[in-house]
Amino acid sequence: MTLEQFLRILGARQLLIWAVCVLVTALVLGINLLLPKRYTATATVLVDVRTPDPVQGQGPANVSALSPSYMATQVDIVSSERVAQQVVRLIGLDKNPKAIERWQSDGRGLGTIEQYYGETLKNYLDVKPSRESNIVTIDFTNVDPRFAATVANAFARSYVDTTASLRADPARDYANWFDDRTKQLRERLEQAQARLSTFQQENGIVATDDRLDVETTRLNELNTQLTHAQGLRAESSSRDRQASSEMTTSPDVVRSPVIEALSADVARTEAKLDQLGQQLGHKHPQYIQQKAELDSLKLKLSSEMKRIASSVGVSYAVDVQREAEIQKAADAQKRRVLELKRQRDEMAVLQREVEFAQHAYDQVAQRFSQTSLESQSHLTNIVLLSPAQPPTRASRPRVMINTAFGFLAGITLGVCAALIAELRRRRLRGADDVAQTIGLPVLASLPDAQRKRKARLRTKAISQGYPA
Secondary structure, three states: OOHHHHHHHHHHOHHHHHHHHHHHHHHHHHHHHHOOOEEEEEEEEEEOOEEEEOOOEEEEEOHHHHOHHHHHHHHHHHOOHHHHHHHHHHHOHHHOHHHHHHHHHHOOOOOOHHHHHHHHHHHOEEEEEOOOOOEEEEEEEEOOHHHHHHHHHHHHHHHHHHHHHHHHHHHHHHHHHHHHHHHHHHHHHHHHHHHHHHHHHHHOOOOHHHHHHHHHHHHHHHHHHHHHHHHHHHHHHHHHHHHHHOOOOOHHHHOOHHHHHHHHHHHHHHHHHHHHHHHOOOOOHHHHHHHHHHHHHHHHHHHHHHHHHHHHHHHHHHHHHHHHHHHHHHHHHHHHHHHHHHHHHHHHHHHHHHHHHHHHHHHHHHHHHHHHHHHHOOOOOEEEEEOOOOOOOOOEOOHHHHHHHHHHHHHHHHHHHHHHHHHHOOOOOOHHHHHHHHOOOOOOOOOOHHHHHHHHHHHHHHHOOOOO
């Protein structure tokens, strides 16, 4: 079929085409006029890129909130079953006797009433994110404009509450975990403090470092005294040996005033005895008397020298005993200092355990406080920008648009009907149809009488001065 044949068919069947077009257009118009009016209420919410912090206030910008996937996630949250069921509870359908009766009759009591009406409300819900901003539009359509506005606002409110719950629920779980961990760390801290306190009480420790410094100073003093006593003992030992073996050359013996006086007396007596022996002879009574006196002086000198030598020995023994006592005291003091150092090291370990337990407890307690605040917070980055108001104009049905589409559909159906009628009852519309039907070439064709008559009338009107 050529284009010319198609146009000839449309021209010949134009009454059928227009009849079908008018019928379809009237049918669409009538259906739109008979359909109940539906109203669409719109609520808009703003998704803030900044995440609220219940501790420090407004937090920094969330980079992930700028991605398209984040906005798609927000749309899915608004359209989720959880939000829809919360809307059912907000608008009171779960407690409405008529709604309960309808659920029991239509849904046969299967599932819950929240699930049943949540699915129903979602059928009339339309959630659209903005392409160039962080605004989400929530549309709800219903025959009652007030109910439509109520449900749209309920979806917006439930969306905000659900977003806050999605932030608070994990924080609540974390808070419970940190609470248990805090109790464990508190017990560990108390045990570490109890061990430290018990150790201090058992060892009588008040200030380990000060006591250790005092005992160390005392040990140093004893070591100094010991060194001095060892020097004195060494000197006393030398003097004792010299006084015992060589009393006549011992400084302690020779320098004694008594020994010096007796030695002088012995020297004078010996000189006098020599003089008497030269003058009177060795058998003279005076010489014998003088000699007896000299022997007495020598005996006295020897006895005095022995006594002094014995006193030097006593002094050496005293020095030895004193050194031993100082040595014993120094050894005891050294053991005491070592014991204090051991106690200090052990106490340092216990103190580090306490400090570590305290540090761990403080950190976990801080995190517990923070997560507790977050779990109790209702802050969210979703803000209701504009609540839905009852619409004054119906959004559906769109009579003019639907009628226009009906007109186009009517023309299309009319053309289809014309083609079907032409195929069922073929007509010869021109020379081409004759040639195709007979299979012979067309030699001549007569002009259309009606077209010739129209041309003649047009020529006559022009000649009389009328427009063509």
